[in-house]
Amino acid sequence: MLLFLMRLLSHLPLGVLQAVGRVGGWLVFALPGRYRSRSIENARLAGFYDRKFAWQAAGETGAMIMELPKIWLQPEQCLAKLSGDQEHIPRQAQASGRGVLYLTPHLGSFDLLARHGARQQRLTVMFRPPRKAFLAPLLQAARNAAGVVAVPANLRGVRAFLKALKRHEAVGMLPDQVPRGGDGVWAPFFGRYAFTVTLPGKLATMTNAIVIVAACERLPRGQGWRMHYLRAPDELPSEPQAQAALFNDMMQTMIKRFPTQYLWSYNRYKHPKEAPPPPENKPT
DSSP, rough: HHHHHHHHTTSHHHHHHHHHHHHHHHHHHHSOOOHHHHHHHHHHHOOOOOHHHHHHHHHHHHHHHHHHHHHHHHHHHHHHTEEOEEEOOHHHEEETOOEEEOOSSSBBBBHHHHHHHHSSOOOOEOHHHHSSGHHHHHHHHSSSSSTTTEEEESSSHHHHHHHHTTTEEEEOOOSSSOTTTSSSEEEETTTTEEEEEEEEHHHHHHOHHHOEEEEEEGGGGOEEEEEEEEESSSOOOOHHHHHHHHHHHHHHHTTSSSSSGGGSSSSSTOTTTTTOOOOSSSSO
């Protein structure tokens, strides 16, 4: 039934889906609760104090959700609406003969970004299995698109990443997810310390991979999307703390390009169990 509904929605015009999603996002945001308060607090930490900004961000979260049926089930139509003037960045990386590690924050349309990357070369992506078991078959079919190989966010997935990078292929992950206590370090993120995954730095160091922060901006009125890229320096810092700080800084730069499309409601600053306490001083 859910897949049938998704197929029906996928045939609606993109602008209609996104408009319905924005209205739904506003309705959810209007309700008092943790979602609303966390969204406002995280946006203010980043310097976005205007209440209008929080409403716009809530609308974009709704648009992100409602465009998924189109992206998952009508991918070629969506890819035809993709534009950008920075494609030389991934092309140069692919031509280098090295693996490419794409870091994609919870920004814009990250599901479409994976499909775009897979058109250029085989792409392995890491994801966390859904908490609701009935969603697993749908998400598995959606994420294992042509050229995209989805692996779980566990040791098996890390091994798949290493093998892909050593074959000089591309891999992609969401670097702003909060890791478990032993898999991260505290690093600055928008004026506050956030427990940050160290895996990207380890992978790049072990495989000599090129690191690129990538994001897919949603254009207004159903016009499509625009790709954005930032390439990390070839010589990365040697310390995990410095690597995490560098990648967080790159993500901040990317998010500031279209900040209302970041998922501000995500609990980015939570303190995982077994993680050390964050530094007492504020980041500079």
